Amino acid sequence: MNLIQKLALVACLALTGEARPNPSPSSLSGREAAIIVEPTMYQIFPISPTQFAPPVTQLEVLRAGGVSVLENIVIFEGIPSDAQTCILRWEQAAKPERTEFVVARNGLLAAQQLSGLPEGDITWANMLPIVEEAIEQRRPLLHPETTGWVAIETQQVHIAGYVDCAETMIFKIQADDRDTDGIVYLEQDAHNGLTLEIH
Template identity: 30%
Template sequence: MVRLAQTLLSLLSLSALAAAGPIRYPRADNSTKIRTSEMHYIYPNAPSLSKPTTSALYVEAYSNKSQVEQVAVFRGIPAEAKSCTVGWSQADKNDRVFIVKGDSGHTTMRPLIGFPSGEVSYESVAPFDRDNEDQQFGPDFTFWDDASYAATEHVGGGVKCSSEVYIKVLLRDPTVQASVFLEQDSKNGLWLSYTT
């Protein structure tokens, strides 16, 4: 019973954190980093399926198809923001839940030109996932989940600054059976940095 209460308290804390908006981390180089607290699952093979948001990064491919993709949402970016960059962090091995399965954890990330106002699904995101091939970048999670790697920051790529930034995340090669899971918190997961 105590374990159930602790789990529920943890989930409520995560919900409160997600609802509180972006947490800003000032950095020594005069940039600010915010973490995404909103990840949406989208399913290419079930295009109208919509599920509740999650805090974890999870993408998967099998049967020669992309099966699970996501959209990361960054909110609360100030109007004066410049030099926006998306990347990801991993904490030391004891402070992370990070699993890459299969032959490749190489992803494709690209900004969307907007975001649906209702339910989020592969179908509702599709109109906003266009004219952006030249803006995509490819963070590679392969092998970084190995316990021998310490805390590390990874730069993904630059994006156009806006008050809200939406990034579609999928495995680069859907013909390779693979998945990437990274629990996101204050030390792990996707981030957006900017200068003012």
């Protein structure tokens, strides 16, 4: 979907209603906290299950016509093996330092923690068995809420919730299907986007 199509979709929704993880410590001494930013991001497409795309930098999900069109696979790497507490968060910088951030209609997200990645390409079809396994195992499912936060001008840190620690942590992010259609787009850098707090 090109930029013009995305902007057109955002306008319609409004009217109707190379990626890199930052270096992290190899261990946590004295239970100090560390924050990992800029996870590796892949886009997956439920309506085009075998479509593969290279990593992107933005968080971007889309639900239209009651269908999830665009979802993300999020990969945080380099978590210390002795991490005991892990918290998924998202951050927005103060307005002057903020990256592109768009929310139209539903900004409620669903973040499902996953146990791994597929052997082949990261596509919706290849991820589906892993997602189904996570649901069966009742792995953490969180609901970050981005609705209304675009208008806030100050720096904010939002807590999505506690997740199971691992040296590599993987999540699937989509627009929550219990609400209306919507789009969320957040370009990520060291001060904007998904983050992982570890202790």
